Amino acid sequence: MAYSDKVIDHYENPRNVGSFDKGDNSVGTGMVGAPACGDVMKLQIKVNPTTGVIEDARFKTYGCGSAIASSSLVTEWVKGKTLDEAAALKNSIIAEELALPPVKVHCSILAEDAIKAAVQDYRDKQPQSQPA
Ligand code: FES
Ligand code: FES
Helix, strand or coil, X not given: CCCCHHHHHHHHCCCCECCCCCCCCCEEEEEEECCCCCCEEEEEEEECCCCCEEEEEEEEEECCHHHHHHHHXXXXXXXXXXXXXXXXXXXXXXXXXXXXXXXXXXXXXXXXXXXXXXHHHHHHHCCCCCCC
């Protein structure tokens, strides 16, 4: 099976590889695994607490080329987006952008799950104005 040029580009030149400090209150961390293949993806966002806009993102992915390309693409895509926009990201957009074949669609689902988990983690960390 051939990878598309975009997958190869993101795989060979992954954007935003690395980590932020998990304990930082402006950071949200999403860590997800794919039961089907055992790949693991960690995606982190850094949020401006005043505007709620994502300013930066990092990822570490232990997995196939499509999983690495999907996470790399998502870290680029979320910059400048609001938390709501990031949480609404659909894996189909990633799969389409990278021209993933059907057997690799779950790799893009991993990236969707990871960004959603990162947004949720960030939200869970913020002090609530009203006690729940
Ligand atoms: Fe083996 Fe994704 S299935 S790396
Ligand atoms: Fe499992 Fe890509 S994440 S094959």
